[in-house]
Amino acid sequence: MLWLTWRQHRMQVLLTTALLAVLGAVLLISGLGVAGFAAQNAPATDCVADTPACATYSVEMNERMRLVGEVLGWLPLLAPAMIGAFWGAPLLAREFEHGTHQLTWTQSVTRRRWLMVKIVGLGAAVTLGGLVLSGMVNLWLAAFDVPPYGVDYFSSRWFRLVGIIPAAWWLSAFVLGVATGVLFRRTLPAMAVTLAVCASAFFGLLKAPPLYAEPERVVQAEVMDDPVPDDSLYVSDYWINRNGVKFTSQERALALAGSCGTDETTKKYAKCSFSLGYRQVAEFHPVSRFWQFQWTEAGILLIPALALGGVAVRRALRPRI
């Protein structure tokens, strides 16, 4: 059975492995370059942000991150869609389409065992692929994480490329593809629906992570440094007045124009606004919630996908053709 699974799906396995290998090579070269650059050029960790030494370093690091980062930015959308469409959808749909299920289901291996080996075997491979991707991205990002430059793993830019989220997306998309294959029994419609559902899920969840928990809230009543830690996940900031009424920055500027003037960048302006009872509120998720959020998103994806997969497997196991 393992041989058959490999023989029927080796194209997908080899192609995915090759793409991961190419990406790995690119990340390795880029990462080594960055590590070399950082070792030679990193200024003192406590350098002041706007001084030339500090700024040059940050600009160079940003530049080195940009190109590869843009390619990586597409992966959270493209990779699961491709996995669902090319690993999942054809798994059963192709058999139904060509009638080969009638051949395979009348050999001496039960339908249940055949299906389990395929789904578990390929599902494990897909999960492994997702973990390899996140491992590689993690190592690459670690090369940039040389102070004073910092990598914000919690930001939406990297959140879906590290930890368990790539694996969760890949596995869910695979199971979704298998399920649509059972439902439609034809490869192309199953692939199309899988792509569409993957894309909708991606855009639906794009801005969702800040909602995965109640954000922490700091109220600022005097002039101070940014109270939100750098590595946390920003949610929102706004102003409230003495009575707790919310103001956006513009509304506050309008309300203060008479008493504090219009130059919002000065300390005097800030002091003036605080003295009039205005308070700045920032909402964010501390970095300690990183894994909680990773697992939350994994659950949001995997629970419905596995439920759908269960329904599809039951349907495929029904004694009909």
Add this chain to the structure above:
Amino acid sequence: MTADRTVRMFDGGSGELTAPAQSPTALEAVRLAKRYRGTWALRDCTLSVPAGRVIALVGPNGAGKSTFLHLVAGLITPTRGSVRVFGEPVGQRAQALARVAFLAQDKPLYDGFTVAEMLRFGHHLNPGWDDALARQRLAELDIPLNRKVGKLSGGQQAQVALTIAVAKRPDLLVMDEPLANLDPVARHDVMRSLMVAVAETQLTVVLSSHVVSDLTNACDWLVVLNRGQVQISGEVDELLATHRMLSGPSELADGVAARMQVISDSRGERQADLLARTGPGTPLHDPRWTASGVSLEELVLAYLRRPDTTSLPRPALTIS
């Protein structure tokens, strides 16, 4: 045939042991019925066929032939009734699957596999796989093992599919329209190679066709399915021996018809032709009447035109 016939039994799919057959009945259906979305594809099919036969399943399109064969292969479950193959129920268990080989209508194979890979497929999925038999058959047929299945001719694909079914070493080989979509030469070759396999392995075979002439020479048991019911089930020789075409003057036809079961009745102005079920020695009394043998095709056609007439063996009749 068949006191020494053995039935292979599998112990959880791994250990294999053989035991003498308890029943000489290869295929037994009892009140078998299948309904699809409110339509009965098969109604109350009851039949019993002894081992070692090549059974022709004949009937018009939509008679329920494929449904019947899918039930025998365990691909679908009956709405009512049961099917047994060599006394054991069919279905989705490994040991039940191992006993029956199935060749579906379009003879599906994995087009991207080479012939050798198709053999490997059979080997991996069947504990009783006979690799030597498979390779020998393909060598005799000059089918190259390294050729992709999708690049073979239709006849060669049919031969590969048949080889896989035979090398599984089933007790019963079920084939749904094995000759459809084949040219006359390929039909002949496939049939001949099937007969060789039957002779070598003592298989019991069920094959369906809506073309009776395809099966005349090869089959020794006939089952006619019409409108989802079994109309005839019997040994071909016996059926031919018990049916006669009677020809004589039209004016006397009523009298003759009253004495025997008439399947088809065509009367002209002067002469009447009655296809009747008779014993070989049934006297005609009247010298103006002549009796002649019928062909299998005439017999099947006559029955198909009269769906309410049946010719079935007495219950529990088995030949041992």
